[in-house]
Amino acid sequence: MVxxxxxxxxxxxxxxxxxxxxxxxNTALGHCDSYDGPVITDAKEALEAxxxxxxxxxxxxxxxxxxxxLFKKTIALKSGDQEIYEVVENYFFETxxxxxxxxxxxxxxxxxxxxxxxxxxQMSDNAVLKGDVDDLITRLNSHVANVIRExxxxxxxxxxxxxxxxKAGRDYVAAYVDYTHTLExxxxxxxxxxxxxxxx
Numbered sequence: 764m765v766x767x768x769x770x771x772x773x774x775x776x777x778x779x780x781x782x783x784x785x786x787x788x789n790t791a792l793g794h795c796d797s798y799d800g801p802v803i804t805d806a807k808e809a810l811e812a813x814x815x816x817x818x819x820x821x822x823x824x825x826x827x828x829x830x831x832x833l834f835k836k837t838i839a840l841k842s843g844d845q846e847i848y849e850v851v852e853n854y855f856f857e858t859x860x861x862x863x864x865x866x867x868x869x870x871x872x873x874x875x876x877x878x879x880x881x882x883x884x885q886m887s888d889n890a891v892l893k894g895d896v897d898d899l900i901t902r903l904n905s906h907v908a909n910v911i912r913e914x915x916x917x918x919x920x921x922x923x924x925x926x927x928x929x930k931a932g933r934d935y936v937a938a939y940v941d942y943t944h945t946l947e948x949x950x951x952x953x954x955x956x957x958x959x960x961x962x963x
Contacts, residue, residue, distance in 0.1 A: 794884045795821070796860050797875040801888065803856050810852070813838055821863040833858055914942040 795802045802821050809817035815834040819827055837855045840848045853874075861871040883903075890899040917938045925935035 794875075794880040794888075795863055796872070797877065797880050798856075799877040800875075800880060802860050802863055803874075806856055806859055809834070810837065810841070810855075818859055821859065821866075823862075823866050826862045826866075830859060830862065911945065914938070914945060918942045 794800045797803070802818070805818050805821065809815055815831050818830060818834075822830060833855050837848075837851050840851050857874060860874060864871045886899050886902065890896045918935070921931070921935040921938050924931045926932065
């Protein structure tokens with residue numbers, strides 16, 4: 764029973780670490796720049812409630828005045844011509860996301876279409892909204908286990924043939940490097956802690 768508990772704890776920890784490895788160090792993964800991401804979702808709520816403070820959490824204190832001013836101009840046009848309002852509203856979204864990306868030290872590359880957010884991020888956001896992480900952990904554990912097992916099986920299979928030819932040897936080395944680097948990435952997170960903020 765104790766061993767099962769230990770394995771369960773390791774499994775949860777491993778999944779969490781592997782997810783951090785996936786999400787960390789790659790600003791191209793940012794989902795805060797998509798129309799169905801959390802920044803624009805909050806921006807829409809702020810415009811609906813006429814409350815700019817609802818988006819201040821996404822920017823720095825120094826950026827608040829710029830967003831507050833733009834928010835006021837956007838709200839003023841809300842009941843006017845809808846085509847004009849949509850242009851101004853979109854500019855508000857773009858500015859908010861651009862400033863948020865600045866706080867992350869990440870480049871702004873434009874707003875992304877709905878549905879372009881990576882599945883793992885959608886799952887992590889849904890877990891937060893539902894207040895339940897168990898399903899995410901279960902599915903992530905299964906995925907991580909499959910990835911590691913596939914890499915391991917490939918190395919073991921190629922290990923039997925690695926000395927038959929130069930090509931076979933190189934195939935083995937490529938698989939071995941891929942396998943070990945995947946595990947090293949997870950171990951690196953264990954060694955360096957949770958100092959991974961700065962990318963989504």
